[in-house]
Amino acid sequence: MIQRHHRAVMGMALAATAALGLTACASAGGPAPAGDTAANSVDAAQPRLALTYDGGLLVLDATTLDLEADIELAGFNRVNPAGDGRHVLVSTAEGFQVLDAGAWTSTDGDHFAAEPELTDLVFNAPTPGHVVRHGDKTILFSDGTGDTTVFETADLLEVDGELPETEIVSSPEAHHGVSIVLEDGTLLTTIGTPDARTGVRVLDADGEETARNEECPSVHGEGTTAGEIVVFGCSDGVLVYENGQFTKIAAPDAYGRTGNQYVTDTSSIAVGDYNSNPDSEGYELTQLTLLDTVAKTSSIVTLPAGVAYTWRGVARGPSDETLLLGTDGSLHVLDADTGAITASYPVIDPWEGPAEWQDAHPALVVLGATAYVTDPATNSIHAVDIATGAVGASAQLPATPNEVAAVTG
Template sequence: MEVSDVDPRAAITYDGGIQIVDTSDGSVVADIKKEGFLRLNPAGDGRHVLVSSSEGFEVLDLGMIVKPHGDHNHYYTTTPKLTGSVIAADKPGHVVTHAGKTAVFDDGTGTVTVFETDALEDGQLSSDELTSFKTNDPHHGVAVPLTSGSILVTEGTEDERHTVHERKADGSIGAESTDCPGVHGEATAQGEDVVTFGCTNGSVVFRDGQFHKVPVPEEYQRSGNQFGSYDSPYVLTDYKTVEPVDGAEPEHPTRVGVINTTDATTKTVELGSAYWFRSFGRGEAGEGVVLTNDGKLNIIDTATAAVTKQVDVVTSWTENENWQEPGPNVKTAGDFAYVTDPATKQLHLVQISTGTLLSSLDLSVVPNEMTVIDAELKH
């Protein structure tokens, strides 16, 4: 159906399925019944989502279509649906979109599968559109496609991983860092093929074809969740400094990190309240956003590593012992932050540049995972 415009749609998981919600008014566009714990990953084309399920990576069409036509666009909507296309995986893990490609990692086999993001236009991924290779051992890994045709990929085992290297198109190894214990989390920043990875002794930055270690004052410093922006040289991270001990209360840090990818340095920002791994996002001007336990959305100027605004958004909350239980979730698209509050079954919309809470929409389900797709913003 042709429409005058398409508003961003949120895909929200709940116990029993996935709802697709129109973020302009909260209306439920589709309700897809599906059991199991589901994770949602933008496919990178402004329309599709990869759903991590027991089958692997399933293709979900959010039904928003933008067709360029000379100096303007035509907009169409269809009913969202699972297309039936799936990339089989034992343990579907990280999904990364970069350089016009999308890479998925199967933690169960160590297999990396890559496809041209545009191949999803018909909602189907045929075998000839997929290329794959295996890392040496199964592990919780990640792969990042580069414009050069190389792929940055982790190596390790289920018990130990400390290597990330550049795998060239012919399978040979280029640049490599073995000084990234516990490697987890990645982000891409402004510039050609600028990528960061989290470690437990300070992050590493891949820039100009080489890895650069980010020095930190702490002996243990984990930034396993990283959030980049193609319009900013700064990467926002979590910042943990207490090595986990079995049986001990997990760390609830109140500081976040800001990595400057141009010189591989990092600064910290004290927020005064704790957060969790689903608290983060980036604004279109490179702002960092972090939702803290006190219910505030902190808006950070990443260039100065300072909080510029705080917006009261959700009820105060604490991190669940089981990370798969519903908790507040932050996603950003353009100048807007979308924040779920499972306690009140609401979806809040905040304009990042002004720090204004624009709307609070009632949901019919308790929200868990979420992703928001703006059809006019592709990566």
Template structure:
């Protein structure tokens, strides 16, 4: 587990709470899984950095091989004015530059390579955007300006093949074009959202509870008390709670009390509380297994 704070980065053993490595890097750092189960992308002003978490699990026939490496920031970086969203999907990872409106895409398992160069595409104007590379070579990305974005465009082989210009806030059920709201009884913010191991939605609300949602029915199936009541700060870069999932565990940071809460999603109970030395801002969790493998890779060797 990697945590960012105002002094840099802290690598923790999520099982024991032991600090494995401290990296001095003052400033605001955003963290995103690279998709290969080993690396985390660090958005640092005008560059994407690569943090090697030091673990990897590779399927091999009817079993897996586990490997360990020296953790820390890798030499490889990706220049990107106002480095923004990172989206891993189907063996690829896309890096979006808000300041240039450019998209860099490469194989997720190559993010730590010193030599592989990403494929680069450009949107019509710089904006706070996002992009995702699909298995068939299609690139889906936002279009907009610094003031607004409501367009989603799909391109293939450099040509536009589909678009919508009425997607306010750029959020939809892509299967049928619908949007369903769920009444939670309490507010949340952008670091409050995660998906469980069975695809269930997880939302950490102001009352300190993790709401478990059946995304097919829109029903809340559990409410798990995690942290004390909280409220979003005016400045989104100020420390606040965050939730991430790896395996059957959910991890919740309590910025106000410098604590990490580990939740067993199967039982719906808090399994552990870990005190932190620094006030956490963002969090990334990996377990060595690729979160967004290439097509069919997740089924090789029956490793589902």
């Protein structure tokens, strides 16, 4: 079922915000729309980073790593870029709350900067889960209801006390899931219950189911490669969707779980995390899976001894290369086609994986030609040139960083 919601002032968001007791410590007021005198004109785009810590959010200038804002926000919060180059969606108890990073480029090419602000706008989503950005859409999934919320990404740039118009697609049952909308309006969304997840169903632009596949136990994560081929992870391989057809690619092991996909729009190779031990403890992994979405084949890459990673430590670079932040403290560059390590750059001290997935541990995010590495052990962040491995800037943070998201400005 598809519901279309037109713009409305989110009064309930105001109440939710008050209940959380948040304040913007470094912000005297919200950033104004482009052209307003409250926003400063600058010479170039101002990319920014949003980081969570226990009790709040930090917003940094991504070029200098200067602190732009320290915003109090209770609870365990997660961050995802909204896709418009300006906003970050913060997963809170009520849903996806809109953080304005305070820097943006107008449609005329002019650049503006203002102080960041955690707005009162919240996309309703009990137990907010995955955020997917694809084409001109941003897609939100609520684990608490199974609902998918879809909006035009660019519409978020026009917010003025209101959320953009949305479409809401319901699921038969709530579950930890994910959805994506393709360029032609096709919606792919996971199938599951609070107790189990089994596969993916396909809905056309009118909300009618046109296909489904339930051969993907513990379905998790989503990635879209070149040619708009979509990949979902399963506990026994991966599920691929292309041109109305599903293809299941089995793992080489009886248990071979892929949970997250790391993809680009220009590469046909999907890189996934991989675990072949159902009895493993902790969150460190030592293998990756490489999926050729055209040939429909996969292979497993085993990392060198002493190098492990978590889901927070994998990303794709500007040339489709795979970047991996190892427990040895190095940023490793891998050839996306073969998985061979082509370079390794020491950045931080060796570290161990977390006892619980929510625990702070090193994270990696990429913006253009720069990789940003956080180090909770020293409350610091480092900007690394992907081509050379040189650390261009480092900064001490006022709190222990957990998750990190980047916006282009």
